Amino acid sequence: MIEFEALPDLVDPVLVAAFEGWNDAGDAASDAIDHLREAWGATPLAEMDPEDYYDYQVNRPMIAFDDEGVRRLTWPTTRLYVARLPLAARDVVLVHGIEPNMRWRQFSEEILVLAAELGVTLAVTLGALLSDSPHSRPVPVTGTATDSGTARRLGVEPSHYEGPTGIVGVIQEASARRGLPTVSLWAAVPHYVAQAPSPKATLALVRRVEDLLDMPVPLGELVEDSRAWELGVDELAADDEEIADYVRQLEEARDTTDLPEASGEAIAREFERYLRRRGVDGT
DSSP states (O other): OEEOSOOOOOSSOEEEEEEESTTBGGGHHHHHHHHHHHHTTOEEEEEEOGGGTOOTTTSOOEEEEOTTSOEEEEOOOOEEEEEOOTTOSSOEEEEEEEOOSSOHHHHHHHHHHHHHHHTOOEEEEEEEEEESOOTTSOOOEEEEESSHHHHHHHTOEEOOOOSOOOHHHHHHHHHHHHTOOEEEEEEEEEGGGOSSOOHHHHHHHHHHHHHHHTOOOOOTTHHHHHHHHHHHHHHHHHTOHHHHHHHHHHHHHHHHHHOOOSSHHHHHHHHHHHHHHTTOOOO
């Protein structure tokens, strides 16, 4: 059961969700939600009753001291927040949780029932997976939608994935049954640096959310954290010749894949990008 006091009146709200666990390589997706919550000044809305969905021997409660030195017990759960941006055309409902251990269908329905009561018109789920992607290149973010119409409207691809899924996939399928357009964004985290945090992947997801929703997101220290992370991995790779060789192979494969088609139009586009990077007016 979701616990809340009163539902706010929201303007054309969109739901953005991420879950720690199987869907969250390097904690990139859940850290993206944390960043959005802090950057947008989101306020608590509701939280799930953990008794229904979590095995405490798998996801144990945590004891810590708060800012006043009081000992507090925090239970694993999923929390919802509301962000209202003064100049934005819509409000945002953020969902940050831990992938539940049981009753996934009931869990998904609870979230989507509340989303319907709030008037949510679009759901965006965030995930991160391990891949053969070099840390020194831009992080690939794949966007898919539950239906071709939503895919065309938002500039992503229809989903063709088949295979095991996590709670993100279950929520997507449940959203599609309800007729709620849903987009899923997945960042590729280099498998050889899979440990959290992965700020470069988090930054890529945040920027993609910003583009998708056409809403500004203050980046704060995330850009510098991303640079520091990349430099740190550079140093680690330099100390191991085998890893350095492997990274070079990944870079060469990525660069070859990313080469534009050798057509006049493609070459012209690349030249325009080159001029913009140098701050030169090409006209």
